[in-house]
Amino acid sequence: xxxxxxxxGRRAGRTEEVAVAPIISQLILQAVLFFGIALAASGAALxxxxxxxxxxxxxxxxxxxxxxxxxxxxxxxxGPAEIKELAESFDEMAEKLRSREISLxxxxxxxxxxxxxxxxxxxxxxxxxxxxxxxxxxxxLTGRQLKEALxxxxxxxxxxxxxxxxxxxxGHRGTxxx
Numbered sequence: 001x002x003x004x005x006x007x008x009g010r011r012a013g014r015t016e017e018v019a020v021a022p023i024i025s026q027l028i029l030q031a032v033l034f035f036g037i038a039l040a041a042s043g044a045a046l047x048x049x050x051x052x053x054x055x056x057x058x059x060x061x062x063x064x065x066x067x068x069x070x071x072x073x074x075x076x077x078x079g080p081a082e083i084k085e086l087a088e089s090f091d092e093m094a095e096k097l098r099s100r101e102i103s104l105x106x107x108x109x110x111x112x113x114x115x116x117x118x119x120x121x122x123x124x125x126x127x128x129x130x131x132x133x134x135x136x137x138x139x140x141l142t143g144r145q146l147k148e149a150l151x152x153x154x155x156x157x158x159x160x161x162x163x164x165x166x167x168x169x170x171g172h173r174g175t176x177x178x
Contacts, residue, residue: 119137122135134146
């Protein structure tokens with residue numbers, strides 16, 4: 001008994017198309033399923049991103065409104081919990097800022113009333129030496145009212161001269177005449 005090799009010309013019992021057909025149908029089914037899942041995930045991501053984007057845009061608009069001086073209206077946040085927490089923190093921060101702003105305004109008014117009522121002449125300037133405030137006694141001594149002194153160099157409003165030489169005192173030379 002001799003073992004012989006099958007002849008090369010002999011074919012398998014099924015054709016290639018018949019053998020590959022179940023594999024192709026499974027691949028098509030899996031591809032359709034994959035694209036369906038990918039499409040559903042993309043749709044869900046789009047809806048979720050719109051929800052988040054809308055909440056973030058609402059928060060942004062609230063910040064712009066507060067920054068432009070509009071009255072503080074607490075924001076009603078929607079969207080994910082993190083966005084709601086961010087909006088609540090933002091409202092707390094804005095309220096503290098508004099409170100500090102009111103306090104500064106009140107302190108400024110208190111300072112203005114105090115400086116106005118002092119019996120001595122008071123002239124206040126900014127860092128550049130331009131007049132920002134002059135009280136009534138200072139206005140009487142300089143002959144300049146607040147409206148005309150505001151924004152002027154202090155040397156042109158308040159002239160300091162040497163008692164003996166009648167020349168401008170040190171630091172006041174070269175000033176313009178008022």
